[in-house]
Amino acid sequence: MEKTEKIFVAGHRGMVGSAICRALAKEGFANVITRTHSELDLLDTKAVRGFYMSEKPDVAIIAAARVGGIGANSAANALFLYENEMIALNTVWQAAEAGVNRLLFLGSTCIYPRMAPQPIKEESLLTSALEKTNEGYALAKISGLKLCEFLRRDKGLLYHSLMPTNLYGPGDNYDIVGGHVLPTLIRKFETAEGHVDLWGTGSPLREFLHVDDLASACLFALSLENPPNVMNVGSGEEVSIRVLAEKVKAATGSNAEIRWDATKPDGTPRKLCDTSLIRSLGWKSAIPLDEGLAMTVASYRSELASGKIRL
Ligand code: GDP
Numbered sequence: 001m002e003k004t005e006k007i008f009v010a011g012h013r014g015m016v017g018s019a020i021c022r023a024l025a026k027e028g029f030a031n032v033i034t035r036t037h038s039e040l041d042l043l044d045t046k047a048v049r050g051f052y053m054s055e056k057p058d059v060a061i062i063a064a065a066r067v068g069g070i071g072a073n074s075a076a077n078a079l080f081l082y083e084n085e086m087i088a089l090n091t092v093w094q095a096a097e098a099g100v101n102r103l104l105f106l107g108s109t110c111i112y113p114r115m116a117p118q119p120i121k122e123e124s125l126l127t128s129a130l131e132k133t134n135e136g137y138a139l140a141k142i143s144g145l146k147l148c149e150f151l152r153r154d155k156g157l158l159y160h161s162l163m164p165t166n167l168y169g170p171g172d173n174y175d176i177v178g179g180h181v182l183p184t185l186i187r188k189f190e191t192a193e194g195h196v197d198l199w200g201t202g203s204p205l206r207e208f209l210h211v212d213d214l215a216s217a218c219l220f221a222l223s224l225e226n227p228p229n230v231m232n233v234g235s236g237e238e239v240s241i242r243v244l245a246e247k248v249k250a251a252t253g254s255n256a257e258i259r260w261d262a263t264k265p266d267g268t269p270r271k272l273c274d275t276s277l278i279r280s281l282g283w284k285s286a287i288p289l290d291e292g293l294a295m296t297v298a299s300y301r302s303e304l305a306s307g308k309i310r311l
Contacts, residue, residue: 001059001102001222006031008057008100010042010091011064015171015211016106016164020063023215033057043083048090052098060103061218062091062144066137070199070267072178073134081136088144092159096151104222105148105161107141109232109273110134112163119274122163122230131268149229160227162217165234165273168292169211170299173310181241182208182293185248186300187311192256199264202242207272209235210292213285220283232273235285251293 001007007024011017012034024032033055040051042064052060066083073080088105095103109120114131116124130138148159172183179187181199188196217233239247245258275284287295303309 001029001219003028004031005029005058006033006055008033008055008060010035010060010062010087013037014063014065014067015169015173016167016214017061017063018171019169019211019215020061020218023212023219027219042090043086045086045090045094049094049097052094052100056098057100058102059222060091060095060100061222062088062103062105064091065106065141068173068178069180069184070133070265072175073137074132074265077134077136079136080134081140084137084140085143088140088147092144092147092151096155096157096159101158102222103148103157103159104218105144105159106218107145107161107163108137109163109165109234109271110268111138111141111145114268118270119272120232121274122228122232122277125230133265133267145230152229158227160221161230162214162221163230163232163273164214164217165207165209165232165271167209167211167214168296170296170303171211171310172296174300175311181206182244182248182296183300185245186252186297189248189252189254189256190297190300192254195257195259196254197259197261198241198245199261200241200266201262202240202245202260204241204266204268205238205270205272206241206244207234207236207238208244208289208292209233209285210287210295213287216286217278217283220278220281224281228277231278232275233278234273234275235287235289236272236275237289238272239289247290247293251290251297
């Protein structure tokens with residue numbers, strides 16, 4: 001990717017898209033274009049087609065999605081499937097129609113089967129049944145990455161995908177009901193009065209990646225002349241939800257008592273991705289969880305103070 005190329009970042013206001021825009025600016029990419037939701041509805045095929053046809057970007061990075069934690073996904077699999085499917089088909093297919101030569105599609109490691117051997121390798125894709133709590137989201141993301149793979153094969157376009165593990169960082173969604181575990185825990189501990197109620201048993205294992213590490217992986221993937229169709233991006237740092245809760249408690253300085261609500265779902269028991277592919281090509285994460293957590297608690301507090309927080 002050249003510094004002068006015109007790069008479209010879809011979803012630039014989200015946690016991932018904004019991190020990618022920060023990384024692009026830092027690296028000197030000066031021709032980045034974005035559209036807010038009200039300027040361009042990515043569910044609207046005609047509008048997306050018109051946008052690509054008039055702007056003709058050289059590169060597109062698809063970081064737009066409806067995302068949410070286990071609560072939001074399990075309550076609305078239909079919505080997560082519909083919106084993410086439409087976003088994927090519109091942003092990828094219409095890019096190809098308009099002659100966009102290179103595209104990076106972002107998914108998630110929840111596309112892999114629930115019982116995939118751990119750490120999860122890219123080749124586990126579509127080998128057995130998905131986790132039910134986020135099946136809609138996963139199916140839509142699988143369509144998107146497959147569409148990239150097919151367009152690359154059928155039309156020779158350099159469309160490829162990254163599958164990040166659970167992300168966190170500045171600009172996260174701190175919604176207690178619909179958010180992901182890490183930001184939710186920060187908010188719960190920051191606002192606790194005496195105790196916090198956490199979901200499930202605390203035994204599931206998760207891996208967390210700071211979003212600035214993902215942004216660096218995106219630039220790395222886009223610098224490869226012949227990138228793999230799908231690459232995992234992770235930190236390799238796996239913790240139980242119980243240990244995560246202790247870390248967040250320490251990072252926030254809270255002394256709240258932790259209570260576990262086993263009537264809430266645990267979700268998939270373990271989700272550690274195998275990052276040997278991207279590491280073998282020369283990329284690795286740089287932000288350890290403890291450091292990333294401290295930075296994220298600080299950004300939660302400043303986002304809250306400035307009124308710019310997403311709740
Ligand atoms: P997942 O990684 O797709 O399962 O989504 P989440 O990030 O929402 O949840 C990860 C794990 O954290 C699950 O095992 C949840 O049961 C657990 N968890 C514990 N407390 C909470 C909470 O307050 N909110 C959320 N979202 N998850 C929680």
